[in-house]
Amino acid sequence: MTDQVDHQVTIDDLAELMKRTAGVSVDPLILEEESGSGWDTFGLDSLGLLGIVAELEKRHGMGLPEQMERCKTPADFLAVVNGVLMKGA
Amino acid sequence: MNRRVAVTGVGVVAPGGIGISQFWDLLSNGRTATRRISLFDPVGLRSQIAAECDFDPAAHGLDHETTERCDRYIQFALVAATEAVRDAGLDLQRTDPWRMGASLGSAVGGTTRLEHDYVLVSANGARWDVDHQRAEPSLHRAFTPSTLASAVAEEFGVHGPVQTVSTGCTSGLDAVGYAYHAIAEGRADVCLAGASDSPISPITMACFDAIKATSPNNDDAAHASRPFDARRDGFVMGEGAAVLVLEELGHARARGAEVYCEIAGYATFGNAYHMTGLTKEGLEMSQAIDGALGQARLNGTDIDYVNAHGSGTKQNDRHETAAVKRSLGDHAYAIPMSSIKSMVGHSLGAIGSIEVAACVLALSHQVVPPTANYETPDPECDLDYVPRVARERKLRHVLSVGSGFGGFQSAVVLRGPEGRRQ
């Protein structure tokens, strides 16, 4: 599958990953609305973020840049990861 | 009751140096023992380097039965304890076994052995319902780290209070601290105090990979552990053990023992912040330093050398620098502070005791071991880290600090023979 649409990480995907890998429950609508806020607004810590990056790396079968872990907000994170996935696709 | 506690014997098994003379030779010459992992094939790991012990149990008097029964980390402890008891000139026949204790630390205990047998019983991770018939007969000894203290106590006929301490990466400092309390408060007269870990195994390397705590500098293993340097990129795994003979001062004098120094104070606190994260301010470590100084009835300005935790992670070295400055004030700038992890790596629970052993030897030689590989200053780490070369210095009071996963912050103060305040 090389369809680019499949390679995008959506807000819903992110909310699901936050729940499953870090135990953080957040409504995707709220996550979208406050996607410019820091991770700590949602209760996600640095280890949780590392877990999400690792999960995405496995899912997409590729390494993601170290800068992923330094993204301060969900909006930043999605912009970077989707940029990388777009190029890699 | 507050009795004085003397160090009368030291034993060390460290990467690049087994026995205190080899260990001190490595430290005082600033050599590093970090290299590509040889204990297993590290291909596929992010960090493929470690400080390993070239350890031949037979050469250190361990027979086949002992090596079969005891995991590598326990073998290290037995060898270190044997050296310490001999160094102390302790005649076990003339020591009341009920007044002798043992306090041994380990962060991960028998996990290397647990992993080894796990691979057998799970058919390489294929099954959850593991096959017990493929397990080795002494596997249960790796199940709990109490085996460590038990094995050491058994070897030396100890009948007093015995415990394994497992506070992650402060285990080694805390094991010394608990033994110090036991003697100071009258529960024992002599105590074997130390720690051991042999964590260089796939699962432990992989779990630190997962949080990027270890250095990925696989191409330059010898210079990969760079505490306080601006280019530091994580700690380098290590292994080893150190054991001290601690003794009530009067007990030591009565038998004519040579006293290296005293354990003068110890304190530990939790940071209640994060299992792996550290604050920039270092308040809780500072609290531990203040507590240990208070117990020793010293001021921060009395300290002549700080043996740092100095793991070489970005956050640790910054945190620790802040904590030391908070407790010692401007005096922090006037004294040396170094990290031997630059040379022997970070052996998790063991390193605290190895560092206390280094402090004992530093007091004995009146020499401060350096921070190897330190070249590029970091504005957030602005103390005197003793770059690359050991330094002669008059030492009376030495502080050793540690910090571990779980938020543990510990500090031990040692007082040299000339360090008694009048």
Added chain:
Amino acid sequence: MSRQRPRRAVVTGLGVVTPHGIGTDVFWKTVKEGGSSLAPVGKEGCDHLPLRIAGEVRDFDADALIEGTFLVQTDRFTHFAMAATQLALDDAGFGRADIDSPYSVGVFTAAGSGGGEFGQRELQKLWGQGPRHVGPYQSIAWFYAASTGQISIRNGFKGPCGVVAGDEAGGLDALAHAAHAVRRGTDAVVVGATEAPLAPYSIVCQLGYPELSRNDDPQRAYRPFTTAACGFVPAEGGAMLVVEEERAARERGADPRATLAGHAATFTGASRWADSRSGLARAISTALTEADCRPEDVDIVFADALGVPEADEAEALALTDALGPHARRVPVTAPKTGMGRAYCAAPVLDVATAVLAMEHGTIPPTPNVFDICHHVDLVVGRARAAELRTALVLSRGLMGFNSALVLRQGSVPPPERRSASV
């Protein structure tokens, strides 16, 4: 360091998570009735293993008790510890408003088996799929310090934090550490132990213990002090206690429920049960001395009750050695025969039971035991009413540790009134 009055450590809250149920109400009800919760092992992946009977915690709803972020990053043994801590704090009425300084509240746990289920899962990922599949929480979930760290973080407790990794006796040693911390100046310590050693690989590890019962009948698998004794049954669960300095407790309006009056620990070698007689006797005598109690002051003994004939005999003889003629009169009980032994947590549950027994004036019986073959007054069948002012709790660890703890009801000073010397 002279103080006007010695600082005494008192118990003000209990939290239990056990095979009998969650919380002291349901726990005490079953214990008092001599109920047994031993049953065939029901965990996934264990059907084929030769351990048939265990004490499992069956109605523990972790999701309802612990926040999701803590759940994913911790093992079952830490889930138990966090839940038991909350129950203990609630029981003590101890809230954030009661804390003068975060440094005045410490956390101390004993741990024997660590995060075995979590660890097995991650080992399976590593060996079945590769190192990149190991998650970020393996580094903080498997090790023995996980519970102390997480309790400290979840509750903001920054006081002295510690972990002893011992087997059964380690649970009493943890309580002693808490008492010592209180005597040194800490106002409160949350202390105890929880274990979750029933994952498949953890069970495989324990199969090497010669003392483990392989009997498949819940009523017959764990019968100490009888001719049918065939070893012990392992269990999961445990207890956390709130221990406070007596005056600090009173100042916030809490009533001391029991005093940790004396403790001592000795070591006599792994699986050398006949030798544990002298070690246990010595521990009992030393603990009574510290508590300023005479043998005849002991109103109830909570036995270690290993269920190995040689060990049971050694325990009965140790009581005679230490208590003299009173050993034949003093009631002895072992409610753990209805729950199994949750390693470090077993004696902590005994301490919790002792506090409840003293409050209710009721000695709970020893389930599944009737035909006693030793000279001890073992309470069997039904509970016995008695005025209980002083309880002695005994514990021995599989690796050779012996511990004794003396509890006094409320904060009443011991019978012959001099203040305790330590």
